[in-house]
Amino acid sequence: MLSIQSVCKEYSTKKILDNITFEVAQGDIFGLLGPNGAGKTTLIRIINQIIYPDSGKIYFNDKPIKQNDVAKMGYLPEERGLYKKMKASDLAIYLAKLKGLSSKDAFNEAKYWFEKFEIQTWWDLKVEELSKGMQQKLQFIVTVIHKPEFVILDEPFSGFDPLNAAMIKNEVLELNRKGTTFMLSTHRMETVEELCKNIVMLYNSKPVLNGSISDIRKQNRTNEYTITYTGNMPELPYGCQIISFKEDDEMKSSTISLTDNITTNSILAYLINHIEIHSLHEKTPTFNDIFIKTIKDTIHE
Amino acid sequence: MNKISHIISREFLTRVKSKQFLISTFLGPIFMSLIIFVPVLISKNSDNKQQILVLDSSGIFENKLKNGNQIEFIFSQDDLELLKDSIKNDEETGLLVIPKDFDIQNPKEITYIGSNALSMQAMNYVESSFEKEITNLRLKKSGVNQSFLDSLKTKVTINTLKFSESGEQSSNTGAASAVGYIGSILMYIFIILFGTMVMRGVVEEKSNRIIEIIISSVKPFELMMGKIIGIACVGLLQFALWIGITTVLYSVGINFFDMQGAATTQQVSDVAANQPQLTGEIMNAISTLNLPYLIGMFFFYFIGGYLLYSALFAAIGSAVDSESDTQQLVFPVTVPLLIGFMVSQIVVQNPNSDMAFWFSIIPLFSPVVMMVRLPFDPPIWQVALSAGLLILGFIGTVWISARIYRVGILIYGKKPTFKEIYKWMFYKL
Numbered sequence: 079m080l081s082i083q084s085v086c087k088e089y090s091t092k093k094i095l096d097n098i099t100f101e102v103a104q105g106d107i108f109g110l111l112g113p114n115g116a117g118k119t120t121l122i123r124i125i126n127q128i129i130y131p132d133s134g135k136i137y138f139n140d141k142p143i144k145q146n147d148v149a150k151m152g153y154l155p156e157e158r159g160l161y162k163k164m165k166a167s168d169l170a171i172y173l174a175k176l177k178g179l180s181s182k183d184a185f186n187e188a189k190y191w192f193e194k195f196e197i198q199t200w201w202d203l204k205v206e207e208l209s210k211g212m213q214q215k216l217q218f219i220v221t222v223i224h225k226p227e228f229v230i231l232d233e234p235f236s237g238f239d240p241l242n243a244a245m246i247k248n249e250v251l252e253l254n255r256k257g258t259t260f261m262l263s264t265h266r267m268e269t270v271e272e273l274c275k276n277i278v279m280l281y282n283s284k285p286v287l288n289g290s291i292s293d294i295r296k297q298n299r300t301n302e303y304t305i306t307y308t309g310n311m312p313e314l315p316y317g318c319q320i321i322s323f324k325e326d327d328e329m330k331s332s333t334i335s336l337t338d339n340i341t342t343n344s345i346l347a348y349l350i351n352h353i354e355i356h357s358l359h360e361k362t363p364t365f366n367d368i369f370i371k372t373i374k375d376t377i378h379e
Numbered sequence: 380m381n382k383i384s385h386i387i388s389r390e391f392l393t394r395v396k397s398k399q400f401l402i403s404t405f406l407g408p409i410f411m412s413l414i415i416f417v418p419v420l421i422s423k424n425s426d427n428k429q430q431i432l433v434l435d436s437s438g439i440f441e442n443k444l445k446n447g448n449q450i451e452f453i454f455s456q457d458d459l460e461l462l463k464d465s466i467k468n469d470e471e472t473g474l475l476v477i478p479k480d481f482d483i484q485n486p487k488e489i490t491y492i493g494s495n496a497l498s499m500q501a502m503n504y505v506e507s508s509f510e511k512e513i514t515n516l517r518l519k520k521s522g523v524n525q526s527f528l529d530s531l532k533t534k535v536t537i538n539t540l541k542f543s544e545s546g547e548q549s550s551n552t553g554a555a556s557a558v559g560y561i562g563s564i565l566m567y568i569f570i571i572l573f574g575t576m577v578m579r580g581v582v583e584e585k586s587n588r589i590i591e592i593i594i595s596s597v598k599p600f601e602l603m604m605g606k607i608i609g610i611a612c613v614g615l616l617q618f619a620l621w622i623g624i625t626t627v628l629y630s631v632g633i634n635f636f637d638m639q640g641a642a643t644t645q646q647v648s649d650v651a652a653n654q655p656q657l658t659g660e661i662m663n664a665i666s667t668l669n670l671p672y673l674i675g676m677f678f679f680y681f682i683g684g685y686l687l688y689s690a691l692f693a694a695i696g697s698a699v700d701s702e703s704d705t706q707q708l709v710f711p712v713t714v715p716l717l718i719g720f721m722v723s724q725i726v727v728q729n730p731n732s733d734m735a736f737w738f739s740i741i742p743l744f745s746p747v748v749m750m751v752r753l754p755f756d757p758p759i760w761q762v763a764l765s766a767g768l769l770i771l772g773f774i775g776t777v778w779i780s781a782r783i784y785r786v787g788i789l790i791y792g793k794k795p796t797f798k799e800i801y802k803w804m805f806y807k808l
Contacts, residue, residue, distance in 0.1 A: 126595040128789070129808045145598075153595040157791075159588035163393060175385045176596040220592070 079104040079228060079259045080125070085134030087120055094120045096283040098134070102261060102276070107254055109270045109277035110263040111287075113373065116280040118263050119156070122230055125261075126153055138228075149178040152226035156233040156263075158217055162206040167192070169205060170220050177224035184223070191219045214238050218246055222253065229253070232263045247273070267365035279372060286376050287368075298368045302361040303342060306331045309353035316340050333361060382597045383605045390580065390609025395616065404617055408624040412632060429501060430472045432462055437481035443512050447504045463492065470494045475505070483516050555754035556727050558668055562677055562750035563723040567716060570684050570746065573614045577689040578705060580606050581696030581784075590788050599785040604777075607689050611682065618678070668754055676753050679766065684746025687773040688712065690780035694800075697787030704794045719747035730755040740765050742772025779804060
């Protein structure tokens with residue numbers, strides 16, 4: 079769908095993007111992660127052809143990207159707004175026409191979406207008469223009204239109330255099922271874990287993490303396990319450590335960290351003679367942890 | 380190209396449908412009619428004449444001084460102190476005292492007493508009345524008879540003729556000045572009015588943050604030109620409506636004054652005779668001008684000047700985050716307009732001077748200054764040169780502005796300095 083190859087961009091000798099390469103597969107929901115100032119917005123603007131890279135290539139559907147391709151893309155910017163004085167329907171139709179839809183198609187699509195979101199009563203209202211939540215729905219509509227193949231959402235859920243956010247989330251998943259590819263730029267790691275299949279993470283103008291969510295999780299395993307048990311935990315053999323310990327009325331729970339060559343089976347075989355084990359499960363890192371750890375590691379390098 | 384037409388039509392329709400457009404379309408002509416008619420009304424209302432009591436102890440001027448437009452002489456033989464008392468609390472009336480031993484060979488010692496000093500104009504009139512009468516008396520004394528004196532009276536009006544290709548044409552300097560002057564004021568107002576409309580539109584898009592959505596669909600240049608052209612259409616439509624409505628109001632106004640003139644005929648036939656003559660004179664004077672040519676040129680210079688300045692206004696709009704930040708940046712753009720406006724006030728007195736020539740050639744000033752010169756029919760090559768340079772001028776400012784605009788709309792934060800804005804022109808996007 080989209081292929082970014084060795085893209086560089088600098089402004090007055092400050093590098094914003096430094097040799098960025100990654101691919102977004104057709105049908106993916108792709109996460110573009112990174113802290114503020116990592117270069118996400120610049121990259122998104124380059125994909126939208128608002129600005130151009132100093133070097134490097136971008137391919138859209140296997141061909142070098144060209145100006146007409148913006149008609150096949152939808153973009154929900156982080157800082158977003160609408161014309162306040164326009165009628166909601168006029169605005170939706172206008173923006174659809176700017177993306178190349180005919181007047182008739184634009185009108186029909188606007189109708190379809192207003193019905194789908196059950197907001198037909200806003201058709202003749204001015205944007206400034208809509209509540210903030212209503213404007214957010216409209217904002218989403220104008221992003222996808224022209225049936226784009228590829229949609230970029232920059233912090234799509236910031237500022238949305240939970241109800242609207244859930245609705246938009248469902249809409250994203252539904253469009254994705256129908257074949258729309260998404261690129262999601264966000265700080266919210268829950269969203270990433272919930273929606274994304276693949277991600278790239280930028281830090282200091284460079285990609286520091288790239289791949290599928292599950293692969294990245296595996297790579298970032300800490301080899302830590304939480305055991306719930308009764309009895310008294312002995313000293314651990316083979317250099318393994320107890321990291322934390324909790325106790326309530328019935329049960330004790332400890333988190334232990336295993337050394338590299340020790341399997342869970344061998345540690346269980348040892349512990350089983352000392353304590354009554356109720357459960358053991360791997361303590362998987364959240365994406366939040368991975369995010370922070372990756373940045374810390376990069377700083378230390 | 381299709382996209383730009385969508386932008387033009389949106390910019391046009393949202394403004395034309397707005398209440399402000401409706402209001403200004405109807406208030407504009409009323410305002411303009413006021414500008415035309417208020418001076419007429421004022422001059423009409425000032426026919427409550429100033430009265431001057433004349434105590435002529437010498438008896439030389441008794442009933443010989445003629446009443447003027449603003450002055451009425453009333454001869455009296457009452458006692459001086461009595462007359463003084465009678466006008467003491469009367470601001471409108473003055474007293475002229477001519478001594479008993481007044482000598483026409485040595486005319487001195489005529490005194491004016493009043494609560495207010497006479498205006499310059501009134502004093503001139505009074506003095507020249509006396510001078511005329513004394514001249515007459517002296518001529519009579521030297522043996523010239525009355526009928527010969529009457530035959531000396533003449534009134535001269537100078538007809539101005541101008542050389543042109545089709546022979547000598549009559550022209551009217553007063554009408555040309557007035558039309559030129561009004562043209563330059565309107566040009567100045569309209570360029571600022573519609574130029575700042577463009578600027579506000581750009582600032583609105585930027586502060587609304589819709590700009591990023593739009594430029595992910597169209598190029599910044601298309602958006603800027605679409606906005607400029609759309610608002611130009613608003614301006615042209617508004618002109619057309621203004622000209623139409625003003626014409627209607629004007630003819631209604633003329634009829635109104637003519638009717639008033641007719642009504643007073645029965646009472647003061649003298650004044651009534653002047654009424655149709657006045658409006659007739661205005662029409663005559665204006666008809667000596669080539670109005671279609673002037674209106675056509677006004678449109679041309681408006682479009683040229685508007686394109687030139689609105690592009691600059693758009694660049695300023697793109698550089699700031701909110702309208703309140705525009706104040707300082709707008710200044711250097713309005714200064715040339717203001718200079719043009721001030722120069723045009725000087726040029727109206729001498730429309731063929733070197734200054735008039737140069738300022739009507741330089742694109743930043745020419746739209747305003749040329750308006751003053753056009754009614755005086757400047758050489759065609761000068762108009763062509765000025766028009767050509769104006770076209771080059773707006774192409775230049777549009778190009779420069781577009782380069783600033785494409786960068787400015789993406790940058791938020793601190794208000795940029797002129798140095799930074801200058802650097803934007805050379806940014807590689």
